Amino acid sequence: MKTHTAHARAAGPHHHDIPALKQRLRIPEVWRALGLTGQPAHVCRSPFRQDRSPSFSIYQDGRRWKDFATGEEGDVIDFIAAARQTGKGEALQHFLELAGVPCQPSRPLPPPARKSPPPQKAEPQKEQAQPDGVNVALQNGTEADRRLVAETRRISPEAVSLALALRTLTFAIVRGFRCWVLTDAQGRCAEARRLDGLPFPECGTLGRRKAHTLRGSRKSWPLGAAVLHRVPGFRTLLLVEGGPDYLAALHFATALERWDVLPVAMLGRGTGARIDPAALELMRGRRVRIYPHNDADGGGVKSARQWARQLHAAGCTVDIYEFNGLQRTDGTPVKDLNDCTSGLDAASAAELHHSLLPPPDLEVHPPY
Numbered sequence: 001m002k003t004h005t006a007h008a009r010a011a012g013p014h015h016h017d018i019p020a021l022k023q024r025l026r027i028p029e030v031w032r033a034l035g036l037t038g039q040p041a042h043v044c045r046s047p048f049r050q051d052r053s054p055s056f057s058i059y060q061d062g063r064r065w066k067d068f069a070t071g072e073e074g075d076v077i078d079f080i081a082a083a084r085q086t087g088k089g090e091a092l093q094h095f096l097e098l099a100g101v102p103c104q105p106s107r108p109l110p111p112p113a114r115k116s117p118p119p120q121k122a123e124p125q126k127e128q129a130q131p132d133g134v135n136v137a138l139q140n141g142t143e144a145d146r147r148l149v150a151e152t153r154r155i156s157p158e159a160v161s162l163a164l165a166l167r168t169l170t171f172a173i174v175r176g177f178r179c180w181v182l183t184d185a186q187g188r189c190a191e192a193r194r195l196d197g198l199p200f201p202e203c204g205t206l207g208r209r210k211a212h213t214l215r216g217s218r219k220s221w222p223l224g225a226a227v228l229h230r231v232p233g234f235r236t237l238l239l240v241e242g243g244p245d246y247l248a249a250l251h252f253a254t255a256l257e258r259w260d261v262l263p264v265a266m267l268g269r270g271t272g273a274r275i276d277p278a279a280l281e282l283m284r285g286r287r288v289r290i291y292p293h294n295d296a297d298g299g300g301v302k303s304a305r306q307w308a309r310q311l312h313a314a315g316c317t318v319d320i321y322e323f324n325g326l327q328r329t330d331g332t333p334v335k336d337l338n339d340c341t342s343g344l345d346a347a348s349a350a351e352l353h354h355s356l357l358p359p360p361d362l363e364v365h366p367p368y
Helices: 002-010 018-024 027-033 076-084 088-098 143-152 157-165 243-255 277-283 299-313 337-341 346-355
Strands: 056-059 064-067 169-174 177-183 190-194 236-241 261-266 287-291 317-320
Touching: 018 088, 027 076, 027 088, 076 088, 143 157, 143 177, 157 169, 157 243, 177 243, 236 243, 236 299, 243 261, 243 337, 277 299, 287 299, 299 317
Parallel strands: 236 261, 236 287, 287 317
Antiparallel strands: 056 064, 169 177, 177 190
């Protein structure tokens, strides 16, 4: 902390320039100065509570933080307030002390009100078969399970962690196979895919299929929309088609550090035109970008336009992102968002980085 003291005092009359101090003393350094357990990272475990799966993020180059599980977020001063369970005024004074700014004597820094739990060893999960119904129990899976999803879907581990934190990803035994399952925390829909990447075998009237929809699912309900019950502050939604594109949307949100967007997914264009009316109410008045599949028969774009009409009627501002012209390195056209996670040619990668996500809504405070 001596470096901060010298720097702050050298700043002369401007040493109470709080924005400048926030630029210099950021959350990872404050985390360590407060003696909190764990390691600050882009996606990490919360230092404030027991957190079995990483659901905490530090972003904007260390200037802001967000707890996906609780909805709490803020800047470095809010971080101190949360860590020490103090008001904003006391947290500001502690921040100035950590920054080396001379100020009025204050009470000694209190010990943490919540004792951070010691690091926990990963507990082996019991491989019990789930009933073939939508209400699957939320399980984080093993580290190997999570790594396998990231590798096979060509997405970042941070995207997998974010899906777990949002309660839209779980692991279960379905139809006798170890699976990753995209689900809804309110039990509206669930779709399983085998961890080994193989299709489900024929069963009764069901043929071979890459994804198995669990009994009782309502495909008119956009996967992820239930997050808005818990964290209503999202003003921009990314509406995609299908489970793999949902994970891809999380991948790009984390890679581009766009914590103001929330991906949601219609699990297949066969859903038709109807979006559940209750989901439309949750989505009402927000900005929505739709990412349809670039199908040869035009069915993906047709469904997207039908969804767009309903969203317009619900007061949403809607646009449709089409993948026309984007190519992979092997010369094949990009058909969906999942194709964009790897193997793009240089021109397509540059275009994707520039245009994939809507511009940030500068008038709305980011929800995480």
